[in-house]
Amino acid sequence: MQRHRPVRATAAAVAAFLFLGGCGSATGAPPGPSPEAAAGRAGPAEPLAPAREPSAADTRLLERAEQVLISRCMDRRGFPYAVTEAPDATGRSFPYGVDDVEWARAHGYGGRDERAAARAREADPNQRYFRGLSASGRAAARAALMGSAPVGLSATAPTGMTITASAEGCIADAQRTLYGDLATWFRVKVVTMNLRPVREARVHEDRQYADAVGQWAACMRAAGRPYPDPDASRQAAGRFGENMAPAEADAAEAELAVVEATCATGTPLARVSQALDHTYGERLRARHQEEIALRWRLQNGALPTARRVCAPHGSQEHSTDAHDTAPKPRSSGGSHA
Template sequence: MNRTHATTMTAAALTAALTLGGCGSTASQRESGPAREPSAAQSRLLERAEQILIGACMAERGFTYAVTEPAREGEAQRSFPYGVDDVAWARAHGYGGRDERTAAEARRDDPNQRYFAGLSAPRRAAARTALMGASPVGLTATTPTGMTLTAGSEGCMADAQRALYGDLPGWFRVKVVTMNLRPVREARVREDARWTEAVGQWSACMRAAGRPYATPADSRRAAVEATADVPPERADATEIALAVTEATCATGTSLARVSRTLDRAYGEEVRAQHQDDIDLRRRFQNDALPKAERVVARHTHREGDSHA
């Protein structure tokens, strides 16, 4: 993972640079009509700019914050919400236990985690307050599933997002809504009688293979129980064997096909119901891109000067 440390340019200076360079208006973000979805590269640019702004803000408050490259999803990060249905993937990854151990090691190696862990308790508390605010209040939003989420409107994370997106409460709300559409889609799939019927076929296949589980969730729980407190090599072998059986039954019955069909249909339905919020989030992001480009360019220029 490539890492660079935060520059010494202050948060106030960066924010001033954004203001002088021109900021998108809230009104423009609320215009009606479809909005262009940012590309993967543009999304990474926004994430990096936010990290740089956080780093500058933390430095201004007397703390260190490393600017790290956003993690990129790969083959190992695949999700199977309705049961593993890829035999080759299951044979290589099981249920992802080994991949999660690798990810946990990477998180422990994160320079910010190491920095916070090395601080004294009072200093660590002060650093967390600087980063996230004194308490998670000030921002509130309700997910499509009805859960209310709150976050702090103070601290460097909030300041960085405010500098990029302008309307912090509005940005927080649409981000919460759009990032929580997936649970709604998946719940509708599982409630569909066609999926329940397909799971019945899958369960019969599993019983015939000596794995008497009613649902893929039961199979996953059995894997967790069977691999608890055992050496990693043994845990991986046990997990892979069960995941391969699960995937074989998913592809050998209608479960894989029905899951994909229903997921696509309900995904379109859920997105249509929340299209206004999806478009508003994209407009926030599109309006923030010029600011993000300036932040990253200044950071890159200063990093180049510091290594000259």
């Protein structure tokens, strides 16, 4: 149920980040230059063809190509690195309170799903490999993957946070191969991937949302669940596991989530939050349309390279057999089917 995730990398790289400690740093900063000024730095001002949003299949191809390129680069630097499939995006986020009764009945607040995701991360072959290295070996692998320090790339997110990362390392090399101008790619990705937390913060600060939460809280009190807002009920559900067995905690969580969703749909909360989310989302997309369009153009331009990288010829990438304790080495330079 996390709302904020400043930087996203490939699925396999994320698994390594979780163990190795992250790829960059973030610092508070005043808002950066306008989208128009930022777009001007990327190239001459001239009419551009309308950008096409990449399809879900295009995005998966780009993510897989990035992983393959990272794997080849790590192999050249002496570190095996497995190309793994991205997890299914089946989770849902309810930043304004759970408002789907059937989903709540089946998933509660997603605690069981989160535990399953944590087990999958724990079983990731790259995680297992890095855990088996010595402290010095992990430091060397981290530097190979993400660079020795988060310097060289910097961008200010719409949240006002400055995000930095290394322009060296295999992640940077892979993205440079796909997108060409690494600094521009980093900037537009930071901007576009941080629109959501800004949108959600504005909804939470809106008086209409506060009024709707008040009506939701009255409904919850009438149902014997006296929580002032959805965050409070979610936190209460998170404490069930402290003194209950997992199955019992899951059942209690689902029961509370169903009450929350029933009150959300039975009061203006669901309708108001969805309308505000749409309104603020449209405003943010209009304000950052240049960065959004530029990201799509870079992604579309990278697709031919991604197809070549993932073409089914040459040797296979590292095995991800669940019984292996580490990625299997292979001949460098091959492509993954």
